[in-house]
Amino acid sequence: MLDGNPEYADSLFGKAYPPFACMRQMDLRREYSATIMTRAFAFYSYLTATKLPAQILSELRKIAEEALRRSIDQYTANASAFAGKCGFAVSPRKWNPTVLSFGELSGKARKILGDGFDGFLEETLADVLEGSDERVRAAALVEAMVDLCAIPGPMAVVGFLPPWYPHRANLGSNRGEKIMDKIASEAAIEAKERFGETLEIRPFFEGVSDLSYCGFQGDSREMDVFAENMPGWGRPYRLPKEVLAELDIPILNLGALGMDAHKNTERIHLPYAMDVYPELLRFVVRRIAEEYR
Template sequence: MVLGREQTAAITRQWALALTEIESVSGGAGEAALGPWLRDALAADPAFGGAECWSFPVREGDGRHCVAMLLRGSGRETLILTGHFDTVSIEDYGELRPLATQPDALAERLKLRLETAAHTAAEQRAKADLASGDFMPGRGLLDMKAGLAAGLAVCADYAADQNRSGNLLFLAVPDEEVNSVGARAAAAMLPQIARDKNLDLVGAVNLDAISDDSEDGHRGRVIALGTIGKVLPTAYVVGVPAHSGFPLAGINAAALAGAIAARVEWAPELTDDSAGETPGTLPSLLSLSDGKPGYDVTTPGTAFASFNVLSYRRSPETVMNSFEALCREAADTFLEGLKKRLAGTRSQDRETVLDRRITLYRYETLLKKAVAVDPNHASLIEQFAGELAASALSLPEQCRRLTERTWMLSGFSGPAIVLGFGSIPYLPTNLSEAPAARKLHQAAEALAKAAQSKYGVSLQTTGHFAGISDMSFFGEADEADLAVVAANTPMWKAGIRWPDQGGVAGVPTINLGPWGRDYHTPLERIHVPYGFDILPRLLIDLTRRVLG
C-alpha cells in the first residue's frame, strides 16, 4: 500500500455512499444516468492522477453505458477490476422507500422499526447487526456498490505509486440483475480496448458481494476462483384439445406439462456435483402455464414450462441431452399412467388418442420444418421476433410466443414437446492451466494464506461463486458450448443479440468482494469493517501479487 489504511477506508466509504445514493434500479432512469455521472466523476477526481476515463453504450439506441478508467504503469500487463452498478427494485422497502438509498438515514429508521417489529429470525438478526454498529443498510450498498468503491480505492492507491508495475482497467457495468447486457457489451469490447490501448489482459477481479448468515462471516470472506453457470431449459407442450365433457378424445397439454415438471423437479440427472466442494444445486421449475387466453370448457391445447438448471462444469449440450431424456421418460410414463387408469373401467373400450406416441423436437428442428414448408416463413418468424424483442415481455415469454408461432407454421401436429432454452445463458467459468490463469490462482491462494497474519481475518478460496454473475462473460468460458443454446433459443438473434464472436472475453477471472446479509431484501446490509477497511487492502495486496 502507498496510501494509508485510513485513507483507503475513507475513499471506499466515500465512493460507496455516493454510488448508493444514486438510485439505479435495473431498467430505470437512474441506471442510465449513473454511467455518464460516474465517468465524469472519475475524470474529475485528482486521486486518480488524470487517468483515462470513457464510457460506451451497451448497444445502439440503449441509454445505459459501461464506464472504463485506465491507469497506466509500466509494461503491457493489465488487471481488470469490474462490477455492476444496477440494483433490484426499491419498492419492497414500503414506507422506508424514500430512504432505501440513503444508508445513514435508513439505518436509524430501520433500527427503530426493528425495535418493535422484529418478528422473523432474519429480522432479529438484522436488529442485532444494526445495533452492533458493524453493519450498514441500503439498496445496492452490498450488492454491489461497495465492491466497486473498494476497487476505486485500489485505483487511488495505484495512482499514488510512482513505481507501479502493469496497468489497471476499472470497468463498471449496468444490467447484471436482469440480462447482463452491460457485461456482455464490455466483454465484446475488451479485445478492441486491448488493441487500441496496447494492453495484455492478464486477469480480472469481479467485486461482487457474498451473503453470509454465519455468526462471524467466515463464509462471506472468500475468493471465488470461478462461477456457476445457468441455462433455462423450456418445454413447449402441444396436446390434443378436447371438450372437457369428453376428455378421452384428447391429451391435456397442461397435465402433460405437469408430468414433465414433476419429473424434472430436483432431478439428480440435472444436478452437477462435479465441483466436489458442495452439493450441486437441484433443478427447479420456474414457470408453468397453459396457452389458453381465457376460460372455456376446452382442455388446454398448449402449455409451457421453464426450469432453472445450474452447472459447475457441465456444458449446455449435456444439460439439453439430459433434459430431453427426462421429458421423454415423463411423456411415456404419463401416457402409460392414463392407460392404466382406464383399464378395468367402464370407459376402457372407448376410443382414445393414447396410442399416439408423444413426439419430441428441439426448436432448431421445428424452425427448419417451418422454413421447409414455405421459405417465406423465415422472414415472418424474423419479423415477429423483432416485434417481441421491442415489447416489454420477459425473455422466456418472448421465447414461448415465438415457439408458438413457429409451431403453427411448421405443419406438425400434436401431441408433441418442443425443447429449447428461454433466457440468457450463463456459462460456468474455471481457471485454466494457462500461465496468466495460474499466476492469478497462485496470487489468490497466497493472499488467502497471508490474510490472517497480515489483516487479522480468515480468508479462504472456493471453486465457484455461488450465484450467477458477470464472471460468466469475462471469464474463461468455452464459447463453443453456446452452439446448442444459440440453435435452440428462439429469441437468440432478436432478443439476446449475442455476437457471433467475442461474447465471452476469456480473461482469467476471480471474485473478491464485500460480505453482508440479506441482499435483494429491505434488510440488505454490508459488514462495514470488512467492506470499507479490510477489503480494499486485500485487493491492493492481490493487485501487487498479480502485477508484480
C-alpha cells in the same frame, strides 16, 4: 422429474452444485376458459460447472421423452379405470409422442416458409404485448412454430432461454490461472493474519457474474448449439460468440460479505466492506501487477 432432481446436479472437483430449479410454470391460454388446457410452458434455472449446451440439451430431451411416456401411461390407466367404473369397455388410444429441440422445430418452420421465415419471426414477436418478458416472447415463438408445422401431439419442445452466463472456472490449466490461484491463496493468508478473517477459495463464483464473459471454456461450437436452440436469438438477445471464443482472461472474484442476497432484506457487513475488503482488494491488485510486470 427435473425440478430439484440431484441426478442432474453438475459437479466440479468433487463438489456438487444445485440442480434444475423451476422458475415459472404456466399454461398458454390468453384468457379464462373452462376447457382443459392443452399447452403449457415451464423454464428452469440451472447452475453449470462443467456441462455444456449439447450435453444439457441431450439430457433435457431424454427427460422430456420419459415425462411424455409417464404421462401417456397415467392417462391410459386413468381412462381404463374410469371406463370400468362406468361399465363400458374402452380401446386404449395409440399415442405417438414427439420431442423436438427448438433448433429442430425452427428448421421445420424455415423449410415451410423459406424466404418468409425472418418475416414470420418479426411478425410473431410484434404481436406479443410490448414490454413482455423475454421468456414470454420466446414461448410465443415456439407456439407459433408449433401451429405452423401442425405437428400432432403429444409433444414437447426443449431448448434454452436468456440470460446465459456460461460457467467460467479457474482450473489451473494455464499460467494466468495458476497466478490467480496463487494470489487467491495469498489473499486468504493476508485476510487471516492481518484481519482475522477466514476466506474460502472456490474454483468459480457460484452465481450470476460478469466473469462469465471473460472467455468461453469449451468448444466454440457449443455456443452455436445454444444460439440455435434459443427462441429469438438475435431478437434482441445475443452474445458476441466470436469474441467470447477468442477471449481467455484469467479471473479472480474477491467477494463481499453479506446476508439475504436478492431479497428486500439484502445487506452487507459494513465493517468488512469498509475496512477489510478495500485493503484486500489493494493487495490483490498490487500482486497481480507484480506478477505481470
